Amino acid sequence: MKKTKKSNYVLFCVSIVFCLIVSLPGLANAAPIHAGPQFVDGYYADPDVQIYNGTYWVYPTRSTQVGESDTGAKSVDIFSSTDMVNWTKYSNVISSANISWLQHSLWAPSGAYRDGKYYIYFAANAINGDGQLGGIGVAVADNPQGPYTDAIGAPLINVVRNGAGPMDQDVFIDDDGQAYMYYGSWGECNVVKLNADMKSLGTWSDGTVYKKVTPTKTGDNDYFEAPKVFKRNGIYYLTYAAGVWADSSYKVMYATSSSVTGPFVTQGIMLHTDTTTADGPGHNGIVQSPTTNDWYIFYHKRYLSSSQRVLAFDKFEFNADNTIKPVEMVEEDTFDDSTDTGWTKYGGA
Known part of the structure; x- marks a missing residue:
């Protein structure tokens, strides 16, 4: 009902x-079938989600609230849950207190785990060209809740290559253990290899570092930002945000490929505005339940009566041909x- x-x-x-x-x-x-409405209090956006030892961890952007100082835009809160109903908040796990080069903005955190270490990759300072202080950084901790410290003391990626803005990063570890990071805004998407230390970039067989993997152009629903890659039945799925984040055109699209480096062929809309429920859903994370094998999409949306973004998640399913059934934003x-x-x-x- x-x-x-x-x-x-x-x-x-x-x-x-x-x-x-x-x-x-x-x-x-x-x-x-569906998980329901906003699941944590407060204004948050851009959620990534990971599962460590049966616990769900959500990494969102912390939106500055009305009347709050701008310090809110320079810190990250994360949330954990064992049942996807009751959530524990961990405040300021990354902030200007532990990222020395952070100046004025911090957003789109994403998590990863390897060899006993927990990582959060993040975008900072909103640069728009080479030579500026900012881009994609990485922090590391011994526990998923932190405390996190700056892994390299500087941005991991602070250049613009193939037209992709260094932000909105997502780490994907393939079946062979190789870690990749997809990232990019401004309508273009890159993938890079991460070395085993998870804090330096590798090279491809042709000697390059950055490979363009922007999904095929389709018009109004072209890739804009926020890539997320997962693998199922040997198929690489790349979900991404199209449209404008501040209005109802914002939506989640998806593309598929047989290779980690593409080409990614756009398949269609996965989640979009529902004029009776909520507006502008997007910038998502994807996770598969280790107990039920159900797939979930975590995303932000705006209720029709508010301009503030909040966090939600929904179950989604696949068709027999491995395409994704569009998600209905109902409760x-x-x-x-x-x-x-x-x-x-x-x-x-």
Whole structure:
């Protein structure tokens, strides 16, 4: 049963579902298809998600709130959960206190793990050309919650190559153990090799460092930023944000390839604005549950009544031909979890 914020529809749905639960044995225990609305308090965007030892870790951009100093834009909070319902917040795991070259902005953190070390890759200082202080950095810790320290004391990537802005990075480790980092804004996407130390760049067989992997152009839904790569059935999937992040054109597209270096062929829209629910979903993370094998997309969105971005996630599925079924940004509930999450209260009830 889909939720809505309209009171007349809510009352109607509640009455119908109550009758169904009473009359149909087992319905109350049916597994929810969608995860629901905003899952942590506060204004956040650009979530990456990783699983370490059965615990989900979410790495978002921390949005500066009205009346708050600009220090909010120079720090990262992360969240953990074992059940995707109850989340623990760890504040300021990266900030100007432990990144000496951080000057005025920090965003799009993404996590990775290798050889007992936990890494957060991040974008900082919003540079627009070579020779400026900023770009993609990396911090390291002995535990996923930190404390994190600057791994190299400088940006890992601080140049513009193939037209790709050094930001919106995502680390993908392939089946053979080789780590890659996809990144890029301004309509172009690169991939680089990460060496075993996870804090230096390798070279390709042709001696180059940066390879352009921008998905095929399709028009209004062309790649803009925020690549995320995962692998399934031997296919490399690259999800990305298209449109403008500040309006309803923002959406998640996806492309596929048989190779880690592409070419990536655009397949279609994965998630987009729902004019009855929320606006501008995008800049996502992808994760597969280790217990159920279900796939989830974590993303930010804006409720129709607000310009602030919040975090949400939804389950998604594949067709028999390995294409992705478009995600509906709706909310569902089994009505047996003793919560009213996602429902608007009317008259206090």
